[in-house]
Amino acid sequence: MSHRIRAELTIAFLTAIAGAWFIHGSIELGIGSALRMEAGFFPVCLGGMMLVLSGAVALSALTSTKEIERPDLRGAGFVLAGLASFALALERAGLLVAVVLLVLLSMLALPGNRPTRMIALATGGALISWLIFGLAIGIQVPMIRSPF
Structure with missing residues (x-):
């Protein structure tokens, strides 16, 4: 496994952990519905988006052949x-x-x-x-x- 794939999978894993943490912590606040949002609604949505994006990053890391660029x-x-x-x-x-x-x-x-x-x-x-x-x-x- 190349350095690029390892780095991107690590980022995907950490993003997924953060998303799951947001969801777990927000469920206790109450979610409500789209019409009657409670305090945990937005953090649950944010955590869900983080989980989806982490999956996309992981998939991209496993399918891409491009080398990672050095950050500016x-x-x-x-x-x-x-x-x-x-x-x-x-x-x-x-x-x-x-x-x-x-x-x-x-x-x-x-x-x-x-x-x-x-x-x-x-x-x-x-x-x-x-x-x-x-x-x-x-x-x-x-x-x-x-x-x-």
Whole structure:
């Protein structure tokens, strides 16, 4: 068994365990029906989808002849840095600053992004966030806050 097949089967197995754990833990909460959902309905659906997807990953691993590609650690690092900066900046600097940091750091994951495009998307993301969460929904998170 090749390294690729072993790795994909391990991922499928771990996903199946997580799905089964979701289902097992959610049944005690009560499932209800699609018309009258109880607290465990969504986690059971999520666990079921995880079981189905783990089966698809396992089947793909056993039937595919393609070699696994090396993961892009640089890209993953920038996306994780963007998510972490969003989480840290949300309360300290406000939603708009957090969105700008998230977009800018996440865009660094792909090489070749121009600074003007990055600034335009970050500004657009902040504007859309303000329109949706600030005006339309009115969440109780500050849009901009002085970090000092």
